[in-house]
Amino acid sequence: MREIRIAIAGVGNCASSLIQGIEYYKRLRRKHAGRSQGLMHYSLGGYVPADIKVVAAFDIDDRKVGKSLDAAAVSKPNCTKNFHKIPRMALRVQMGTVMDGVADHLGDYPESRRFIVAGGKPVNVARVLKETGAEMLLNYLPVGSQKATAFYAEQCLKAGVGFINCIPVFIVSDALWANRFEERGIPAIGDDVKSQIGATIIHRCLAKLFEDRGVKIDSTYQLNVGGNTDFLNMLNRSRLKMKKISKTEAVQSQLQVPLGPEDIHIGPSDYIPWLNDNKVCFLRLEGRGFGNVPMHLEMRLSVEDSPNSAGVVIDAIRCCKIARDRNIGGALVSPSAYFMKHPITQYPDEVAKVMVEDFIRGRIER
Numbered sequence: 001m002r003e004i005r006i007a008i009a010g011v012g013n014c015a016s017s018l019i020q021g022i023e024y025y026k027r028l029r030r031k032h033a034g035r036s037q038g039l040m041h042y043s044l045g046g047y048v049p050a051d052i053k054v055v056a057a058f059d060i061d062d063r064k065v066g067k068s069l070d071a072a073a074v075s076k077p078n079c080t081k082n083f084h085k086i087p088r089m090a091l092r093v094q095m096g097t098v099m100d101g102v103a104d105h106l107g108d109y110p111e112s113r114r115f116i117v118a119g120g121k122p123v124n125v126a127r128v129l130k131e132t133g134a135e136m137l138l139n140y141l142p143v144g145s146q147k148a149t150a151f152y153a154e155q156c157l158k159a160g161v162g163f164i165n166c167i168p169v170f171i172v173s174d175a176l177w178a179n180r181f182e183e184r185g186i187p188a189i190g191d192d193v194k195s196q197i198g199a200t201i202i203h204r205c206l207a208k209l210f211e212d213r214g215v216k217i218d219s220t221y222q223l224n225v226g227g228n229t230d231f232l233n234m235l236n237r238s239r240l241k242m243k244k245i246s247k248t249e250a251v252q253s254q255l256q257v258p259l260g261p262e263d264i265h266i267g268p269s270d271y272i273p274w275l276n277d278n279k280v281c282f283l284r285l286e287g288r289g290f291g292n293v294p295m296h297l298e299m300r301l302s303v304e305d306s307p308n309s310a311g312v313v314i315d316a317i318r319c320c321k322i323a324r325d326r327n328i329g330g331a332l333v334s335p336s337a338y339f340m341k342h343p344i345t346q347y348p349d350e351v352a353k354v355m356v357e358d359f360i361r362g363r364i365e366r
């Protein structure tokens with residue numbers, strides 16, 4: 001039986017969309033075998049989304065720990081669109097290790113939104129990963145969880161489990177960490193997932209379009225607002241450093257001559273509770289074209305944030321699985337470049353896409 005056994009750290013909105021999506025595509029497989037609606041690949045290396053099985057899940061929120069995974073995935077403060085009902089699951093969410101996973105201000109909100117850390121002893125994550133036969137762990141912790149992310153990465157190294165880092169903490173893109181994964185023969189993909197049609201991929205494409213068409217970019221901004229816990233967490237600016245670096249480098253890397261730091265501004269701008277998981281991005285590029293004549297472009301994107309990244313992660317999971325099948329360890333350069341904002345090596349998206357196809361077909365190692 002072709003099965004991909006995954007563990008999840010952080011059962012927030014993104015995890016909820018991922019779990020709903022796995023179940024959605026299971027049903028779709030039965031109804032219309034082989035159609036790839038909403039995914040970059042329906043079948044990847046012979047694996048379909050329905051092959052993915054969650055075997056362990058860790059969180060620290062009192063509203064989630066101890067619940068069955070299906071219930072935790074739709075528990076407050078999760079607020080993403082429930083596009084598919086998750087069937088009852090026997091798997092329970094286990095208590096993770098808190099460290100810097102919670103921003104201080106989350107305890108100050110009214111009861112409906114207040115964060116309370118669950119009581120009880122943290123489980124031994126590496127042991128759970130081994131006992132459940134997890135093949136990889138997805139890291140979905142809040143932005144700014146530097147120490148907690150390093151902790152989960154360390155547990156993967158201990159347990160011999162692959163690591164997919166969906167958040168802007170630099171592990172897989174850090175040469176020292178990447179070497180440790182390579183030495184242990186464990187595949188890793190990261191860092192910071194690049195959504196399907198998100199602000200980053202659009203900003204990269206537009207910046208490159210300006211350059212390819214000979215327009216000199218003078219300045220640009222990308223302002224994002226949303227009402228999910230990710231945006232609430234990011235009100236604490238001290239947690240934002242890596243997020244800003246990741247998003248800014250993702251755009252700068254597409255330019256032959258990067259913009260000066262004063263001329264590029266990218267980042268989350270505010271938390272608007274009623275938007276829930278609807279993220280709105282306002283993007284502007286100013287430049288000069290033929291004859292030095294000025295022009296500008298304004299764009300507004302409105303998208304449900306969490307499902308927007310879940311399909312990309314479903315592809316990352318399957319790339320990690322085929323690397324395991326082929327005994328390839330370390331940073332997977334091509335999937336990281338195509339699926340993540342802050343890979344160990346940046347490539348233009350059209351190049352990274354071809355590299356991923358070559359990787360899937362076994363033409364290149366990583």
Ligand SMILES: NC(=O)c1ccc[n+]([C@@H]2O[C@H](COP(=O)([O-])OP(=O)(O)OC[C@H]3O[C@@H](n4cnc5c(N)ncnc54)[C@H](O)[C@@H]3O)[C@@H](O)[C@H]2O)c1
Pocket residue numbers: 009010011012013014015058059060061064078096097098099100101102139140141142143145148166167168192193194195198228229230233305306308309
């Ligand atoms: N499109 C996207 O949604 C997108 C794109 C790129 C990156 N990301 C990143 O993915 C991450 C997850 O996003 P989300 O919307 O699901 O956030 P979220 O706030 O809804 O979920 C985070 C979860 O992690 C849990 N958590 C906190 N500390 C923990 C710990 N030490 N151990 C275990 N669990 C812990 C929280 O209780 C919460 O359930 C964020 O860092 C976000 O920036 C999301």
